[in-house]
Amino acid sequence: MPEYDAVLLLSFGGPERPEDVIPFLENVTRGRGVPTERLEEVAVHYLHFGGVSPINALNLDIIDAVQERLLADGIDLPVYFGNRNWHPMAEDAVAQMMADGVERALVFPTSAWGGYSGCRQYHEDISRAREAAGPHAPALVKLRQYFDHPLMIAAFADAIEASRATLPEARRAGVRLVFTAHSVPLSADANAGPPADGGHLYSRQVAETARLCAAATGFDEHDVVWQSRSGPPQVPWLEPDICDHLDALAAAGEQAVIVCPIGFVSDHLEVVWDLDTEAREKAQNLGLGYARALTPGTDSRFAEMVVALVREQLDGAAPARLGSEPLYGAGVNGSLCAVDCCAPARRTGAQN
Incomplete structure (x- = not known):
């Protein structure tokens, strides 16, 4: 090596x-x-x-x-x-x-x-x-x-459990688990990954991580939604937005949510504003119990x-991982990223 x-x-x-x-x-x-x-x-x-x-x-x-x-x-x-x-x-x-x-x-x-x-x-x-x-x-x-490293999944799983404990006891049993990640334009997600993999690598990896964390915490069901979109409204991005989803959950009779920012490693501004400020206020106005899981950083x-x-x-150790979606980078099959991997169709929004 x-x-x-x-x-x-x-x-x-x-x-x-x-x-x-x-x-x-x-x-x-x-x-x-x-x-x-x-x-x-x-x-x-x-x-x-x-x-x-x-x-x-x-x-x-x-x-x-x-x-x-x-x-x-x-x-x-x-x-x-x-x-x-x-x-x-x-x-x-x-x-x-x-x-x-x-x-x-x-x-x-x-x-x-x-x-x-x-x-x-x-x-x-x-x-x-x-x-x-x-x-x-x-x-x-x-x-x-x-995205599927066992240590990161374990840290997120414990954060989910800790956030559930902050809810009133009467609302814990039926709480809805909602994962969020930074939205990107649909065109950017379509180009994510090498062409041979069929694109959509980003949203597929997010869904995989959410599935692993939900399974680790005993949730039979969960939702994957998006946050922090920017850019002109006529450009389609990954949806639904977290606040729109809270509206839908309240209309469906849900009583409480755990929001886990699966797409972020730290509680930086897009977490503390979009989730701790806007989404929390939305949940309070809807009468939803609201708990936000910490990021693993x-x-x-x-x-x-x-x-x-x-x-x-x-x-030269083999990659430690729990999922099955493709991953790329140094050390994976002895190579770097694939040729033409994630070529931008246009300039995309920021993602940390």
Whole structure:
């Protein structure tokens, strides 16, 4: 197996001050022709929380936990931090790695999925950062997709059980389990995965993870819905939206819901706004009991999973997984992603 001398955690990024919000959103929507008025509408969500996204602090906590776990396992690899859309930028992280003498590093993305935004765009981030660093940039190998890793499924399952315990006892027995993930345009989902797999890899992987988590918590039925869509209304995206689904559940006589943000590894802004603010308010207005499961990033098993993915590359171990949907990335059948995998039909929405 190739030798590596560092790990890079690569993520989406988020503003850390009110004055960062609009510049950050301009980075996110670069080249997509999004009008300023729309950016100002979205900025309200960030300003509701003081102009600070939780994502950077949460990623730093993950890095600390991963570094500690690596050292405990006798793996001497420093962990660097870079983002796509805000500081520390991926380009700056790779430049620092080069200055520190790093020659070959593994990249852990904060997205478990296939698809353009969840996988291919991270490869583009890596290429852009290496190009900016010049001909002596370190080699960077993105770790595989991990949507069905046993440790992540276990962390989500425990979070679901913990959230059920927060509901009034009378509403726990018949509670409806609802999984959410970031919506993407239907065209982007159709192109997700290599052409030979028939597309729709992203939504198929989300459905698989939801099925595994529901089975682990003893739910015979569950729903998969979507959140955080953006873009013009005439472009069709994956549906139903979480708030529309809450309307449907209330109309059907459901009394309570557990909402599990299966598509997110951390409680960043799209979770705390879309689910803890808008969806919770919707549920209260409908008279639905509402519990939201935590994301796995703060669970010690998440850092354990990252180190397990690193070990797959260091030791050549077989991928640990519970599902059967295809996954791609370094270490899977000795290859990287397939040719023409997840080619974007058009620029897609952000997904962390």
